[in-house]
Amino acid sequence: MVTNHRVQPLPMRPEEGSGTGRIVCEACGEQFLVTVHSRARTTAKRVRYFVLGLIGLALAALLLWLTFDVAMQPDGPDLDMDPDIASWYGYTGIAGILLPLFGLGYLINARKYDGVGKLRRIGEDGTTSIRTAGHKLLPSK
Ligand SMILES: [Zn+2]
Numbered sequence: 001m002v003t004n005h006r007v008q009p010l011p012m013r014p015e016e017g018s019g020t021g022r023i024v025c026e027a028c029g030e031q032f033l034v035t036v037h038s039r040a041r042t043t044a045k046r047v048r049y050f051v052l053g054l055i056g057l058a059l060a061a062l063l064l065w066l067t068f069d070v071a072m073q074p075d076g077p078d079l080d081m082d083p084d085i086a087s088w089y090g091y092t093g094i095a096g097i098l099l100p101l102f103g104l105g106y107l108i109n110a111r112k113y114d115g116v117g118k119l120r121r122i123g124e125d126g127t128t129s130i131r132t133a134g135h136k137l138l139p140s141k
Pocket of ligand 1: 026027029030135
């Protein structure tokens, strides 16, 4: 028999810093650790994600601007001849794709991060594992 989705209460959110609490699954008796950050720390992290996201998008915009600026300079270096410029385009091409993706990812994280860390399973020998087959944290709302 398989039972899914037994709801366990999360450890109390600490007043400051962060705390790690233990959850025992009622369905199978396995034990898990989860780290919960205080409101202040959660907010600080969200701000950091937000800033990183903005930096990522700003860098992407800057790269685009530089690239077009280089491309449109009428008396700029000859693009066919200069390998530096060619590799510049290669790098900006990759960064121009990755930076907005990272930036957006951070911005989304900044919105939905709730200060609850990943679930870790405590093994028989006391070691923790990120493999939590069949168990997951649902976003708190
Ligand atoms: Zn279980």
